Amino acid sequence: MIAHTPEPPYTAVIFTSVRSDGDNGYAAMSKRMNELAARQPGYLGMESARDGLGVTVSYWTDDEAAAAWKRVAEHVIAQERGRSTWYVDYQVRVATVTRSYGPTGPR
Amino acid sequence: MIAHTPEPPYTAVIFTSVRSDGDNGYAAMSKRMNELAARQPGYLGMESARDGLGVTVSYWTDDEAAAAWKRVAEHVIAQERGRSTWYVDYQVRVATVTRSYGPTGPR
Numbered sequence: 001m002i003a004h005t006p007e008p009p010y011t012a013v014i015f016t017s018v019r020s021d022g023d024n025g026y027a028a029m030s031k032r033m034n035e036l037a038a039r040q041p042g043y044l045g046m047e048s049a050r051d052g053l054g055v056t057v058s059y060w061t062d063d064e065a066a067a068a069w070k071r072v073a074e075h076v077i078a079q080e081r082g083r084s085t086w087y088v089d090y091q092v093r094v095a096t097v098t099r100s101y102g103p104t105g106p107r
Numbered sequence: 108m109i110a111h112t113p114e115p116p117y118t119a120v121i122f123t124s125v126r127s128d129g130d131n132g133y134a135a136m137s138k139r140m141n142e143l144a145a146r147q148p149g150y151l152g153m154e155s156a157r158d159g160l161g162v163t164v165s166y167w168t169d170d171e172a173a174a175a176w177k178r179v180a181e182h183v184i185a186q187e188r189g190r191s192t193w194y195v196d197y198q199v200r201v202a203t204v205t206r207s208y209g210p211t212g213p214r
Contacts, residue, residue: 001125001159001160001196002123002124002125002160002196002197002198003123003198005200008200012119012121012200012202014119014121014154014164014204016109016110016154016164017109018108018109047121047123047160047162048160048162049156049157049158049159049160049161049162050156050158051156051157051158052108052156053108053109053154053155053156054156055154055155055156055162055163055164056162057121057123057162057164063205083210089108089109089209089210089211090109090209090210091109091110091207091208091209091214092206092207092208092209093112093115093119093204093206093207094204094205094206094207095119095202095203095204095205096202096203096205097121097200097201097202098170098201098202098203099199099200099201100198100199100200100201101198101199102196102197102198102199103190103196103197104196107198
């Protein structure tokens with residue numbers, strides 16, 4: 001469940017969101033986007049949790065790989081639907097991971 | 108619930124964890140650490156969710172502010188208790204936020 005990322009540096013996209021009421025196709029889209037993201041060039045992994053607030057961090061080899069995923073057509077449509085329907089509020093933060101540590105090393 | 112952070116750059120500490128069974132003092136410590144972190148110099152905000160996996164991102168003015176929080180005595184004790192008791196697995200990633208966007212601006 002914790003992503004197995006390489007030695008830094010690499011890119012993290014921190015997506016924080018507050019959902020609107022009702023599913024409105026969200027669960028199916030979320031599953032599809034997770035599958036699609038995992039097939040993109042430069043994808044390193046994803047970590048996600050929601051309890052009220054949703055916090056999803058996706059990891060990429062570099063900023064360009066993350067930016068390319070943002071431009072994937074099916075994902076562009078999902079982003080638009082997110083803004084119009086699924087999210088009351090959200091924020092995207094693009095960051096460069098410089099250090100990583102845990103019980104099993106840098107991961 | 109979404110942290111109100113300033114224009115980048117600033118530092119994000121991404122803490123991902125898998126809890127062990129039972130509370131063992133975790134809830135009280137978690138509340139205390141959130142209160143204590145919010146009083147540290149350079150603290151900008153925190154976003155957190157847990158459903159199986161826990162994903163907590165804390166934001167700091169710079170890496171040194173984040174490093175100083177890591178060294179606060181009461182937090183050092185909590186980290187030790189986390190390693191020995193509360194967490195089956197965890198990872199800490201220190202990152203520099205370079206871009207931020209959402210419906211209300213950079214935040």
